[in-house]
Amino acid sequence: xxxxxxxxxxxxxxxxxxxxxxxxxxxxxxxxxxxxxxxxxxxxxxxxxxxxxxxxxxxxxxxxxxxxxxxxxxxxxxxxxxxxxxxxxxxxxxxxxxxxxxxxx
Amino acid sequence: xxxxxxxxxxxxxxxxxxxxxxxxxxxxxxxxxxxxxxxxxxxxxxxxxxxxxxxxxxxxxxxxxxxxxxxxxxxxxxxxxxxxxxxxxxxxxxxxxxxxxxxxxxxxxxxxxxxxxxxxxxxxxxxxxxxxxxxxxxxxxxxxxxxxxxxxxxxxxxxxxxxxxxxxxxxxxxxxxxxxxxxxxxxxxxxxxxxxxxxxxxxxxxxxxxxxxxxxxxxxxxxxxxxxxxxxxxxxxxxxxxxxxxxxxxxxxxxxxxxxxxxxxxxxxxxxxxxxxxxxxxxxxxxxxxx
Numbered sequence: 034x035x036x037x038x039x040x041x042x043x044x045x046x047x048x049x050x051x052x053x054x055x056x057x058x059x060x061x062x063x064x065x066x067x068x069x070x071x072x073x074x075x076x077x078x079x080x081x082x083x084x085x086x087x088x089x090x091x092x093x094x095x096x097x098x099x100x101x102x103x104x105x106x107x108x109x110x111x112x113x114x115x116x117x118x119x120x121x122x123x124x125x126x127x128x129x130x131x132x133x134x135x136x137x138x
Numbered sequence: 139x140x141x142x143x144x145x146x147x148x149x150x151x152x153x154x155x156x157x158x159x160x161x162x163x164x165x166x167x168x169x170x171x172x173x174x175x176x177x178x179x180x181x182x183x184x185x186x187x188x189x190x191x192x193x194x195x196x197x198x199x200x201x202x203x204x205x206x207x208x209x210x211x212x213x214x215x216x217x218x219x220x221x222x223x224x225x226x227x228x229x230x231x232x233x234x235x236x237x238x239x240x241x242x243x244x245x246x247x248x249x250x251x252x253x254x255x256x257x258x259x260x261x262x263x264x265x266x267x268x269x270x271x272x273x274x275x276x277x278x279x280x281x282x283x284x285x286x287x288x289x290x291x292x293x294x295x296x297x298x299x300x301x302x303x304x305x306x307x308x309x310x311x312x313x314x315x316x317x318x319x320x321x322x323x324x325x326x327x328x329x330x331x332x333x334x335x336x337x338x339x340x341x342x343x344x345x346x347x348x349x350x351x352x353x354x355x356x357x358x359x360x361x362x363x364x365x366x367x368x369x370x371x372x373x374x375x376x377x378x379x380x381x382x383x384x385x386x387x388x389x390x391x392x393x394x395x396x397x398x399x400x401x402x403x404x405x406x407x408x409x410x411x412x413x414x415x416x417x418x419x420x421x422x423x424x425x426x427x428x429x
Contacts, residue, residue, distance in 0.1 A: 058367075090374040092391040093229070094350065096414060098374070100367045112367055116352055116414055125414070127353050129364045134402070 057110065058100035059087035063128070066101065066113055070126055077121035095119035103128070109135055195271035195278055197313055198240050201259055202266060204285060204312025207332065211307050214300040214405055218289040220308065224255040224274065224281050225346060227316070229388050231280040238275075242268030256286060282385035283314040284346070293408070297345075299356070300405025303398045306336035306343045315343070316385050337399050344372060344384075350391035353412040358404055369395040 061084045069075070069083050080099065089099045096118055103111040109131035116125040201222070208220045226233055233255055240247040245264045249272070251257045259272070274281065285308035287301040309315060310332040335341040354365040367374060372386045372393045386393040391414065397403055 088374070090371045090390070092350070092371075093388065094391060094414075096350070096391065098352075098367075098371065100374070114353070114367055125352055125412075127364070127412075129366060132363050134363075135366070 057088070057102045058112070059085055060102045060104045060110065061113065063103035063111065063113065066103070070115065070123060072123050072126050075123040077117055080115070080123070096124075195273050196283060198242075198259075198265050198270040198272050200311070200313040201272055202261060204308040204314070205259065205261075207311040208285070208287070208304060208308045211304055214304040214307075215287050215289055215298065218287045218298075218301050218304065220304075221256040221258055221286045221288075222312075222314070223284050223286045224251070224257075225284060225385075226280070226388050227282045227385055228277075228280045231276060233281075236274055236276060239273055240265045240270045241273050242270035244268065245270065279316070282316050283309075283312075285309045285312065285314065293410075295411045295413070297396075297409045297411075298405070299396060299398065299403055299407035299409055302345060302396045302409065303336060303405065305345070306341070306398055307332045309343070310335045339397075339399050341399060342395070343398070344386050344393050345396055346386070346389050347392045347394065347411050347413070349411075350414040351394060351411055352414045354394050354396075355410050355412075356397070356403060356407050357410065358407040365394065365397075369397075 066084070069079070084101060087099055087101050089097050091097050096116060099115040099117060101113040101115075103113050111131050112129040114127050114129070115123050118124045205220065212218075224233070224236060224238075236251050236255055238249040238251050238257060240249060240259070240262065242265045245262070245268060247260060247262050247265060247270075249257050249259060262270075285305045287304045287308065289298050289301050292298055310330065335343055351370060354370065356363050356365070370393070371390050372384055373395075376384060376386075376390070381387050381390065384390075396409055
């Protein structure tokens with residue numbers, strides 16, 4: 034019994050040290066995204082209204098990178114990444130498709 | 139493309155937070171005794187201190203070992219040369235006018251530092267024997283260090299994957315990366331060989347570009363792939379508190395992981411960068427800061 038407790042405590046400690054993979058961005062329809070998002074014009078408020086909040090990284094420069102996921106039927110999703118400037122305006126956009134090797138580890 | 143697990147860096151950071159709680163006690167215990175009170179009864183001793191060594195200064199022996207690793211693994215980048223590079227770790231550090239020297243018990247060797255804070259290290263047998271340290275005139279924790287392996291003649295805004303592989307091997311061998319509190323950094327470097335770090339998807343060896351980064355694309359023959367978001371910005375999942383333990387702290391927007399462990403990408407693979415700001419690199423602006 035003591036050994037079982039020791040194992041459980043060890044497992045809990047290990048689980049505490051592990052960090053979960055960051056969640057992917059909010060899933061959006063790529064077509065709608067392409068229609069609504071225009072670099073130089075679309076704002077942070079526009080994005081939140083149309084697609085909702087998503088995963089983002091903020092930099093010391095005031096810029097932000099936002100990540101949305103483009104849902105795919107095959108299970109693997111592509112990425113839609115936006116660069117927002119200090120004024121909250123989309124400056125750049127890129128689409129990354131899902132590659133066949135993405136799932137390999 | 140095999141992708142790195144993001145857990146390791148987070149775990150290291152968690153360990154570091156524990157380390158910080160422990161280190162002050164350790165530091166107090168290891169402080170050299172100082173006694174400024176004169177002893178009139180005894181003959182005064184004169185001690186000349188030419189420099190002080192910080193326990194986390196770079197080891198000259200290790201850096202020379204890194205240079206030897208470069209020679210052994212030169213086939214990864216046959217036409218490339220090796221330099222080392224100093225990079226900012228804290229926002230307050232002034233990266234202009236840095237001086238560097240190799241300091242042993244009885245020897246001091248100045249090391250010229252280029253305008254881009256790159257340098258090469260001379261080989262000195264006495265410094266090796268004396269287990270010298272490589273010391274900059276900045277607080278050790280205010281900067282990070284990297285190996286720089288560059289094949290000449292590459293297109294602008296590109297790197298070569300074999301060069302990056304070699305940078306990782308040399309950097310780990312030379313003990314350059316400082317993602318940890320000192321004590322745990324020492325333990326981590328003792329446990330992780332260059333092969334373990336550079337040949338593993340979990341190695342988490344960070345690379346930096348010269349400018350803020352928006353996208354990274356790999357090209358090898360007909361094959362082209364864009365790196366996923368989680369291979370940029372140190373994974374993009376660092377909190378403000380965690381960032382202080384990452385040597386990407388003030389270069390987060392210039393940080394990426396390259397798939398150096400993935401042998402399906404040959405050494406000649408071109409790694410090309412699209413930056414946040416288009417156009418040529420702006421001239422470096424003077425920065426305010428304190429050494």
